[in-house]
Amino acid sequence: MMQKVTIIKVGGAVVESPDTLNDFLNDFVKLEGAKILVHGGGRSATAMAERLQIETKMVEGRRVTDQNMLEIVTMVYGGLVNKNIVAKLQSKGLNALGLTGADMNIIQAHKREVKHIDYGFVGDVDAVNQKAILQLLTQDVTPIVAPLTHDKQGNLLNTNADTIAASLATALAKQCEVTLYYGFEKDGVLLDANDDHSVIHAITPKEFDALKEQGAIHSGMIPKLTNCFDAIAKGVKSVYIGHISNINCPQKGTNLCG
Numbered sequence: 001m002m003q004k005v006t007i008i009k010v011g012g013a014v015v016e017s018p019d020t021l022n023d024f025l026n027d028f029v030k031l032e033g034a035k036i037l038v039h040g041g042g043r044s045a046t047a048m049a050e051r052l053q054i055e056t057k058m059v060e061g062r063r064v065t066d067q068n069m070l071e072i073v074t075m076v077y078g079g080l081v082n083k084n085i086v087a088k089l090q091s092k093g094l095n096a097l098g099l100t101g102a103d104m105n106i107i108q109a110h111k112r113e114v115k116h117i118d119y120g121f122v123g124d125v126d127a128v129n130q131k132a133i134l135q136l137l138t139q140d141v142t143p144i145v146a147p148l149t150h151d152k153q154g155n156l157l158n159t160n161a162d163t164i165a166a167s168l169a170t171a172l173a174k175q176c177e178v179t180l181y182y183g184f185e186k187d188g189v190l191l192d193a194n195d196d197h198s199v200i201h202a203i204t205p206k207e208f209d210a211l212k213e214q215g216a217i218h219s220g221m222i223p224k225l226t227n228c229f230d231a232i233a234k235g236v237k238s239v240y241i242g243h244i245s246n247i248n249c250p251q252k253g254t255n256l257c258g
């Protein structure tokens with residue numbers, strides 16, 4: 001039988017608040033079967049940059065990552081955020097292992113080409129070492145993946161956590177039945193971003209196009225949904241966007257349909 005794997009992505013708002021993170025991790029521990037956690041931490045990186053008096057620049061939801069910012073995101077994502085999650089999960093009895101894309105060469109990327117915008121040390125994913133990940137899962141190890149990749153030439157690169165989750169899901173879908181869940185602070189994709197009760201329970205690619213045109217889905221939500229539909233097209237069985245407190249009942253959120 002094909003192995004089932006659940007991949008959960010949590011963003012900056014979750015990892016920033018200790019109480020929210022703790023509640024989420026309790027739910028994550030309860031999640032049955034093989035699982036992987038991909039975390040963001042954009043807000044924590046911005047806060048650390050401010051403490052170090054380094055300016056943060058974002059273009060279309062992506063962080064412009066110069067040498068100083070690369071040092072910050074490496075420390076914050078690969079260090080503080082990742083190891084804090086691992087320690088908390090270990091305290092709850094889950095055998096978590098923290099990884100960046102460089103560890104076991106799990107995610108190889110290349111520095112994004114400069115076109116109109118120079119994003120600096122931002123990586124676009126080339127390859128995922130699904131064999132290494134499957135070996136860990138088989139040993140009952142739960143990978144906790146930070147949004148950092150590497151170019152196999154010794155350089156770390158900053159890569160959006162939504163993209164990391166979709167890339168892992170797509171690679172594992174070749175051998176496993178994968179569920180991908182994007183957890184955030186809303187109940188799902190909203191028809192009206194200001195109305196928390198307007199959750200759209202199912203979206204097809206056609207409906208996505210219409211919602212973009214109407215302006216209901218805009219800015220940061222566009223790359224998130226694009227990543228979701230991309231993953232479905234490449235064989236990921238189920239993709240959901242929903243509240244972080246609903247990872248054990250994904251149907252309460254938005255189901256992205258093929």
Ligand SMILES: Nc1ncnc2c1ncn2[C@@H]1O[C@H](COP(=O)(O)OP(=O)(O)O)[C@@H](O)[C@H]1O
Pocket residue numbers: 010011012013040042061162183184185186188189190191192193216217218220221224
């Ligand atoms: N239609 C919508 N439905 C849900 N959230 C929306 C919508 N439009 C905009 N948003 C905003 O998008 C944010 C999620 O995007 P982002 O900040 O990239 O999250 P994350 O850090 O979890 O990846 C939400 O916090 C929400 O405020």
Ligand SMILES: CC(=O)N[C@@H](CCC(=O)OP(=O)(O)O)C(=O)O
Pocket residue numbers: 010011012013039040041042043045061062063073122123147158159160161162
């Ligand atoms: C290239 C790029 O933009 N990387 C992201 C990685 C962190 C992330 O994705 O965090 P959230 O999930 O909390 O937004 C960034 O530095 O913000």
